Amino acid sequence: MAQVLEFKLPDLGEGLTEAEIVRWLVSVGDVVAIDQPVVEVETAKAMVEVPCPYGGVVTARYGEEGTELPVGAPLLTVAVGASEPGDMPAPVAGPPAADPAVQPAAPKAAGSAGSTGPSSGDASGNVLVGYGTGAPVARRRRVRPVRSSAPAAPRIPSAPAAGPVNGASGPVPVVSPLVRRLAREHGVDLRALTGSGRDGLILRSDVEQAIRHGVTQPQLQAQPQLPPRFRAQPQASTATAAPVAASRPSPVTAQDGAVRVPLRGVRGVVADKLSRSRHEIPDATCWVDADATELMAARTAMNAAGGPKISLLALLGRICTAALARHPELNSTVDMAAREIVRLPAVHLGFAAQTDRGLVVPVVRDAHARSAESLSAEFARLTEAGRAGTLTPADLTGGTFTLNNYGVFGVDGSTPIINHPEAAMLGVGRIVPKPWVYQGELAVRQVVQLSLTFDHRVCDGGTAGGFLRYVADCVEQPAMLLRTL
CATH class of the missing domain: 2.40.50.100 (RNA polymerase II/Efflux pump adaptor protein, barrel-sandwich hybrid domain)
Structure with missing residues (x-):
């Protein structure tokens, strides 16, 4: 059977x-x-x-x-x-x-x-x-809130019980800590919502709808504290009046034809991480132009020798790991709870990759121990996985330093936002022919702009400038990398 x-x-x-x-x-x-x-x-x-x-x-x-x-x-x-x-x-x-x-x-x-x-x-x-599947699953107690015949939409009680808004007893049917955090950041009282998920579970969409309708804790707390026998009567009018008053669109969002794109999935995580980075990290940026003619010639010679092709990104990654060995302050993170700078022994190199699903930052593990050939193969594998949408969570986490080659978009420079909780990001612009003074004479050379955005808590400008100058020197004279082998 x-x-x-x-x-x-x-x-x-x-x-x-x-x-x-x-x-x-x-x-x-x-x-x-x-x-x-x-x-x-x-x-x-x-x-x-x-x-x-x-x-x-x-x-x-x-x-x-x-x-x-x-x-x-x-x-x-x-x-x-x-x-x-x-x-x-x-x-x-x-x-x-x-x-x-x-x-x-x-x-x-x-x-x-x-x-x-x-x-x-x-x-x-x-x-x-x-x-x-090797053993039976342990039974867990599930929260089964009372079902309501009303549509599954955020609902505001007309008057909360005396005391704090969240002072009611009993668990809130929310599984996701992300939903709790979203509600906390926007002041939404989860106990005032009726979840649209299975068994009344409160989903992210419920909280987002409450935010759009202005269902926040301050609004709830401002309502009069009435005795229990009076709470049911004004519920309908209050529940409908607050959203109507708070949902009036601004002149910008009220435009005809405006399209709303939910910040979900990869795009939602990118938005959260960039917002957190901008909020928490006191960043600064320095930049320099470099003559990349010799680097391009070195890559051409390496690929002409046979064997697997080596990408320009791999050479830049190799330069980054060499520079981080000299300036380990930039391969670190800040633990504000302990008020400590944590310098990390391994370089897990992230690189920005644009896909149909948005910007992703795959991570090359132990990049400091890899050759240019190994880096090139791993960059290619992760890039293909990103475009196919098959990157795993492990492929996208744990980075300690990020390399951002925005030159592929045809731009010269940028001041990128640090990939939290890292401490720095190297940006590389497009490599284009430009007039350049070479050996005392004006010549046309392949020039690139390099920028370094760094967390000013982990180092001062002298360390950041030293790192960027070493990167530029290696770009101009790739033979300098032989000293690190």
Whole structure:
């Protein structure tokens, strides 16, 4: 007899608490193999294919494409032991699935009472990222708030109980710390919202809608503290009046044809990180022009010798690691809680890459221990993965210094924002022929502008200038790198 098991959205690592369903790879009734990818989701850092640890027949899917689910929410149910749809157990009447187009066949979670879990032949036993199938899943208490017949939209109580707005007892049905942080930053009282997620879960979209409607703590606290017998009567009028008054668009956003693009996924994370960097890091920028003629000639000679091609970005990366060895202050981060500068022993070199999904910064691990050839291969691999949307969260985190080659966009210079929590970023403009004084005579040379944006807490201008000058000297005389070998 087939056993129906529920597979939930696993922990995807790096503290990610939610993901958006981009594309289902299986349909109800399909037979899936153990560890077969069943859905493609987009997290805040990467596009990920999620494999199902069970083998059998898909009996239900939860969530349509475009739906955002928290970690731990059901993804699908699988009839383990069934080899075709006819082997599935008869469905039992019950509440509808999260996907209105699909009715689940009475899913039974692995590790639930009366279940011994899948046999070794029905599950991989692999401990994947955040989940596995080798042992029953521990039961967890779930918050099930009272359902309301009203539409799932932010709701403001007409008058909160006496005391602080958040003084009510009982847990708030929010899983994501990102949602809590968003609410905290905008002063939104989560207890005043009715979640639109499964079991009343408050999602990011609920908080964003509350922000747009002006549902903030100061507004709630300003309402009169009435006795309980008077609270129900004015609820409808107050709940509707506040959003109407606060939702009046500004003259800019009220323009006809204005398009709103949600700050979600990669774009949302980039926005948060850049805002945090600008808010927390006292940055400064210095720049210098350099003659890159010899560097370009050296690259041409290296590639003419045969073997794998070496990219210009790889040579610049090799120069960066050599410069960081001389100026380790710039390969560091600031721990403000401990009021310490933490100098890091390894150089994990990030590089800015533009993709169809926005700007991403893949990280080359242990770049200081790599040759130009190894750097070139790793840059190419990560760039291709970024364009294909297959970068993993591990590929996008842990950087200690960033190289930004904005010259590919045809610009000469820039003052980039530091990739928090790093301490510096080297920018490289386009390399173009320009008049240059070379050996005492005016000549046409290949000139590039280099800029260094650095955290002024980790070093002063002398260290930053010394780093940038060494980089420029290596660009002008690549043979200087031989001293670091």
